[in-house]
Amino acid sequence: MSASGPAAGPQAEYQAHLAAGRFMIQRSRSTGRYTFYPRIAIPRTGETDLEWVKASGLGTVYAITVNRAREGAYNLALVDLDEGPRLMSRIEGVETVAIGTRVKARIAEIDGGPALVFDVAQPGKA
Amino acid sequence: MAHALKGRSAIVGIAAAGTGEAPGRTAIELLAEAALAAIADAGLKLSDIDGLFAATSNHAFPTLSVAEYLGIRPRFFDGTNVGGSSFEMHLLQAALALDAGLCDAALICYGSNQRTAGGRLVSMSEPQWHETPYRPRHPITAYALAASRHMHQYGTTREMLADVAVAARGWANLNPAAFARGPLTRADVLASRMISDPLTSRDICLVTDGGAACVMVRADRARDLQHKPAYFLGGAGAQWHRSITQMPDLTVTAAAESGPRAFAMAGLAQKDIDLVMVYDAFTINTILFLEDLGFCPKGEGGRFVADGAIAPGGRLAVNTNGGGLSCVHPGMYGLFLILEAVTQLRGHAGERQLRQCDIALCHGNGGTLSSQVTALLGSDAAL
Numbered sequence: 001m002s003a004s005g006p007a008a009g010p011q012a013e014y015q016a017h018l019a020a021g022r023f024m025i026q027r028s029r030s031t032g033r034y035t036f037y038p039r040i041a042i043p044r045t046g047e048t049d050l051e052w053v054k055a056s057g058l059g060t061v062y063a064i065t066v067n068r069a070r071e072g073a074y075n076l077a078l079v080d081l082d083e084g085p086r087l088m089s090r091i092e093g094v095e096t097v098a099i100g101t102r103v104k105a106r107i108a109e110i111d112g113g114p115a116l117v118f119d120v121a122q123p124g125k126a
Numbered sequence: 127m128a129h130a131l132k133g134r135s136a137i138v139g140i141a142a143a144g145t146g147e148a149p150g151r152t153a154i155e156l157l158a159e160a161a162l163a164a165i166a167d168a169g170l171k172l173s174d175i176d177g178l179f180a181a182t183s184n185h186a187f188p189t190l191s192v193a194e195y196l197g198i199r200p201r202f203f204d205g206t207n208v209g210g211s212s213f214e215m216h217l218l219q220a221a222l223a224l225d226a227g228l229c230d231a232a233l234i235c236y237g238s239n240q241r242t243a244g245g246r247l248v249s250m251s252e253p254q255w256h257e258t259p260y261r262p263r264h265p266i267t268a269y270a271l272a273a274s275r276h277m278h279q280y281g282t283t284r285e286m287l288a289d290v291a292v293a294a295r296g297w298a299n300l301n302p303a304a305f306a307r308g309p310l311t312r313a314d315v316l317a318s319r320m321i322s323d324p325l326t327s328r329d330i331c332l333v334t335d336g337g338a339a340c341v342m343v344r345a346d347r348a349r350d351l352q353h354k355p356a357y358f359l360g361g362a363g364a365q366w367h368r369s370i371t372q373m374p375d376l377t378v379t380a381a382a383e384s385g386p387r388a389f390a391m392a393g394l395a396q397k398d399i400d401l402v403m404v405y406d407a408f409t410i411n412t413i414l415f416l417e418d419l420g421f422c423p424k425g426e427g428g429r430f431v432a433d434g435a436i437a438p439g440g441r442l443a444v445n446t447n448g449g450g451l452s453c454v455h456p457g458m459y460g461l462f463l464i465l466e467a468v469t470q471l472r473g474h475a476g477e478r479q480l481r482q483c484d485i486a487l488c489h490g491n492g493g494t495l496s497s498q499v500t501a502l503l504g505s506d507a508a509l
Binding site: 011068089 | 255256257259260262266267270272274278320322323324370371372376
């Protein structure tokens with residue numbers, strides 16, 4: 001049970017998991033479909049029997065850009081999780097990477113709060 | 127078999143105001159100036175307007191603000207806001223309302239002082255909580271991501287993107303009203319400042335001021351007015367996502383759905399189109415929309431636009447006003463697509479006038495490739 005209690009919605013629950021150091025995503029018990037960002041139902045098909053499961057944390061870069069701001073350049077990537085859903089994040093420790101690069105999630109602190117970032121996955125390490 | 131709405135209504139008045147820079151003037155002042163000029167262009171009076179359609183980035187309740195400012199008490203109104211594609215949707219709504227007799231003279235209008243008010247693209251759009259930590263700079267970030275994917279998947283190059291900007295500038299150089307004029311080469315685009323890879327400052331639309339408006343009436347009345355009517359032939363919208371993270375395939379927009387639906391309504395096909403006006407907020411847009419609207423196969427857009435193919439004298443006339451890239455882009459550009467299409471259909475486009483222009487396609491885009499609305503307009507010859 002999350003720190004925010006049973007009444008919390010999926011967004012708050014996701015963030016509470018992150019704050020506790022867990023990257024969790026939702027999956028339908030009946031169909032096995034995943035969704036991200038967290039919602040009250042799977043989009044299109046509408047399953048509401050969602051459970052939180054630990055994400056593998058592994059994914060593949062689907063698209064990437066480097067925002068060249070005055071205060072410095074930083075990348076923004078869309079990552080396809082191995083479970084299926086896509087999310088926006090940052091690939092840490094590099095200016096940019098090739099699309100298709102395998103990446104692994106880590107919980108970091110951004111602006112004082114927990115946020116998911118990705119590192120380039122080291123081959124051979126899960 | 128064309129839809130019953132085909133040719134039942136027409137645009138009979140158009141106007142722009144303060145295109146480019148309009149220091150010291152507010153969004154609603156520019157909107158109202160364009161509205162009054164469009165009504166005059168139609169040969170109608172302000173008191174004739176009984177249908178009102180508006181969207182801006184400044185007004186949460188645009189039809190309320192506009193109706194009050196102009197003193198209109200509309201019988202029918204719609205303030206659908208799907209970003210830059212709002213006005214193509216308003217064309218469809220106005221066509222429906224006119225045909226149903228819910229109003230007799232529809233005003234569609236927009237105004238923005240985005241350039242002189244701050245010089246940045248302003249949006250009323252709320253941030254997406256699951257994106258915020260990574261500091262996306264939308265809309266640029268989203269379109270740069272789409273461009274990165276298209277390049278990866280289809281071998282589209284920065285040179286091909288640059289050629290979109292060069293073609294737009296070529297048309298702008300024939301349009302005295304265009305804001306950005308003068309020579310622009312592929313090398314200039316490639317050498318300009320990188321903003322968000324792979325998009326440079328020249329791959330990104332202008333930030334200008336500007337108001338725009340058009341007036342629509344039923345076809346029977348349109349024939350009695352002063353200008354050649356631009357008939358509404360068909361229109362359709364499609365929307366598949368809000369956040370770029372939820373776009374199923376960054377190389378396929380919902381134009382792949384709105385386009386065929388609009389063509390079906392009009393009983394027309396790509397080969398019938400004389401002028402293609404697509405919302406070019408970024409160079410990748412033109413490539414994506416030409417593909418999704420069926421002017422070239424998916425993935426071939428980059429090669430299709432390269433080497434002057436959509437520039438003046440090319441194989442397909444695209445964005446003959448100079449587009450959002452070189453003519454005007456006050457934040458929500460969609461209505462300016464319609465103004466250029468009507469100008470060409472009337473034969474009033476001066477040096478850039480197409481030899482034949484009886485059918486024009488206007489394609490509006492809103493959000494981060496989110497909302498796609500296609501409208502087809504035509505002259506008498508298209509009916």
